[in-house]
Amino acid sequence: MEEQHERLFDLIESKSFEELSKEEQAFVLEHLSEEEYTLQRKVIAASAALEYPSEEPLVLVPQEKKRFLNRSIPLYQALLGAASIVLLFLVIGNKKPVLLNWNFSDVPLQISLTNGSASMQTIHDTIVKEIPGLRPATKIIHDTIAIVQQVLQQPEKRLTEVTQTLIYPELNEKLLESRSQSLKDDQAANLLPPVMMVNTLK
């Protein structure tokens, strides 16, 4: 069938119905009427007369460079990146967190800085810290910052209201009673060597 269509196409493109041989006409008429054959030729010819918008193409928009976030990366790079992030979190997670505890009483202090501004004193402390296996030594500078503050108002509840915690013994006659013993009544004193007192100032 396709071969017959190929032949029909060749004939339609090349010859009018009148130009066909008897055999060709007979072949054509097996598939098409003479009017259809003629109309097909007219369709082909008329197609060239069709009008389409004649537009100028737009200026070519250069391809945008792929942005960092839009870039596609191989799977192994993505996995490596994810593993690195997990490792980083594990390392950070093992470090003891530095906690700074501020303990205030129930009644907060009213603190005013001197002259309305902080008076600061910075002391540079240089500490040379040697980490085994690493050369040169790492030099770490710690800054100690002291903020001088002036407390204008003491808290209302101070030591004045603190209850007495020391226990003092109660003084009474029994406690004041002398429990000492005279030397002459002491039997042990007889065992002591005789001592003579000489006035050397004379």
Added chain:
Amino acid sequence: MVQVMDHHSHAALVELHKRYSKKLLGYFIKMLNKDVDLAQDFVQELFLKLMEKKQLFDPEKKFYSWIFTIASNMCKTAYRHHGKTISLHPELNHPSNLAENLAEKQLFLKALQHAIDNLEHHHKTVFVLRYLEHFPLSEIAVITESSLGTVKSRLFYATKKITDQLKHFDPSFETTLFKLN
């Protein structure tokens, strides 16, 4: 050309655009039922595809045929996604409804246009390439990635389908209007 594209991408792209964009735009306008904006988008998209897929070019083939193969495939994809385009000129199915003073030739051309627009994609592609873009049959075979016999067969069917829609026109008047060499 592809070797040039490898080393001087932007300059090569500009040169290709200069050479082929107008021809491609004309093809897209015909294939996309005169939708000029869509055709412009297709041209831009085609040149981006060209850079992305430059390694797929077979140097033994004509570059011109290759870019029309891409263009043809783009139209095929659009056709698959959107199906047959809804007719913009439904009155053309019934020419008698048109104003009587409309010139018969114009009427015929509009009906012809409409019939081409409504062809199946594979028939429309070969018809446009052959009779509107004037490609040799051998190149159409390359572009559509089919045999010469298939191209001829599709062209016959395409023309027949168009003719079926134009039967209500008196064949005698066309002989005075159009002549096929």
